[in-house]
Amino acid sequence: MKLDLAIEELHRSENHLVTVLMSMSDKHKADHEVFHVCRDMAGWSRRHVVELARAGRDFGVDLDPEASEDPALLASVRQRASELVGRRSTPGLLLLADLRHLYREAAGVSLDWEILAQSAQGAKERELLDLARRCHPQSLRLARWANAHLKVASPQVIVGW
Numbered sequence: 490m491k492l493d494l495a496i497e498e499l500h501r502s503e504n505h506l507v508t509v510l511m512s513m514s515d516k517h518k519a520d521h522e523v524f525h526v527c528r529d530m531a532g533w534s535r536r537h538v539v540e541l542a543r544a545g546r547d548f549g550v551d552l553d554p555e556a557s558e559d560p561a562l563l564a565s566v567r568q569r570a571s572e573l574v575g576r577r578s579t580p581g582l583l584l585l586a587d588l589r590h591l592y593r594e595a596a597g598v599s600l601d602w603e604i605l606a607q608s609a610q611g612a613k614e615r616e617l618l619d620l621a622r623r624c625h626p627q628s629l630r631l632a633r634w635a636n637a638h639l640k641v642a643s644p645q646v647i648v649g650w
Contacts, residue, residue, distance in 0.1 A: 492617065493548040495608050499601040500541040500552045502594075506534045506631075507556040509594050513587045520584065526634060527591075531556075533627045534598075544620055581646035588639045595632035602628055 514527035535556040542554035606621035 490612055492605075492608055492612060492614065493545070493550045495601070495605045496541055496545045496548060496617075497550050497552065499598070499605055500538060500545065502598045502601050503534045503537045503541065504556050506594055506598050507531050507538070509591055510534065513591060516587065517580075517584060519580075523584070523638070530627075530631050530634070533624075533631070537624045537627070540620055540624065544617055547616070579646065581642065584642055585639065585646055588635050588642065592632055592635040592639065595628060595635055599625065599628040599632055 510527045510531035514524050514531070517523040517527075538552075538556040539554045542552040545552040602621050602625035606618060606625060609615075609617035609621060
């Protein structure tokens, strides 16, 4: 059984999602919805990291229960943001790029939860399946929020409504 690998990968993905969400929140402080919603969703991922670390112990995986934002990734994201803002006439394009990136990351985390849930079900690991059933809906909600926000923001930014 390789449930330990699925737990470890999902833990890594959720940690990365915290970094993406916090970076996006920091970059878009002027947009109060983005700022606060990203921070709230980062809290969800932090809780998922804690629960995955706890579940990992049952499968021999030693995972850090503290979500750790990747400083190298944050620095590169900030550098990229600075370059984009310098070349573009509007921060709206940066928001669209960030929303697209967030959507892709959230979709990946959602897939990882699905893999874990299906694997736990096949292995008859009830507690792990319950964990996936509790956490996966939040990942889906995150992806839906990013998609909905893209639908609202893109015509405003691209067409200039």
